[in-house]
Amino acid sequence: MKILNINKDTYRKKTNLVMVAFIGCLAVLALLFGSILIALFGSEGITESGSTGNFHLNVLGVILAVIVSSIIMNKVKAHAYFNEIMYVWQLKQIHNRIYRKLAKIKEKAARNDHDSLLILAFYYTTQQQVFTLDNNTLTITAVQKSLNEVYEQATEMNLTLELDDFTVDLLDRYE
Numbered sequence: 001m002k003i004l005n006i007n008k009d010t011y012r013k014k015t016n017l018v019m020v021a022f023i024g025c026l027a028v029l030a031l032l033f034g035s036i037l038i039a040l041f042g043s044e045g046i047t048e049s050g051s052t053g054n055f056h057l058n059v060l061g062v063i064l065a066v067i068v069s070s071i072i073m074n075k076v077k078a079h080a081y082f083n084e085i086m087y088v089w090q091l092k093q094i095h096n097r098i099y100r101k102l103a104k105i106k107e108k109a110a111r112n113d114h115d116s117l118l119i120l121a122f123y124y125t126t127q128q129q130v131f132t133l134d135n136n137t138l139t140i141t142a143v144q145k146s147l148n149e150v151y152e153q154a155t156e157m158n159l160t161l162e163l164d165d166f167t168v169d170l171l172d173r174y175e
């Protein structure tokens with residue numbers, strides 16, 4: 001997987017705009033669906049407790065809004081505007097897969113396995129990138145330290161680690 005260079009300000013602006021748009025869409029659709037369902041199937045009277053008895057229709061409206069909003073997001077995520085957001089989302093998915101296998105990967109890396117060192121170099125490099133983009137600077141020094149250790153080990157063994165050689169398929173060896 002090729003590591004992309006992403007402008008932090010652009011990424012943050014797009015991410016914030018997409019989150020606000022998604023939440024706005026969800027809110028409008030929930031109100032719309034809830035109103036339509038109440039108009040079609042709701043009870044008109046108010047009970048003694050002050051309730052209209054249409055809570056279940058409002059909940060159904062919210063559920064429909066979540067479904068429709070998710071379908072819309074799924075359709076538009078292929079648009080060029082979402083490239084940076086989708087790239088970071090894919091990196092986070094890969095990080096999750098690597099993290100679940102990290103003990104086995106580190107075990108093989110300790111025995112100077114090239115693929116394991118490549119996976120760790122990719123993991124720490126992209127983790128550093130994602131942490132920077134998401135303003136998560138609390139643990140970035142630990143990530144940098146781990147990345148330096150991986151490259152020092154590779155240098156000692158005369159191994160070259162080309163991050164562009166990383167593929168997700170490498171993780172299948174660590175079941």
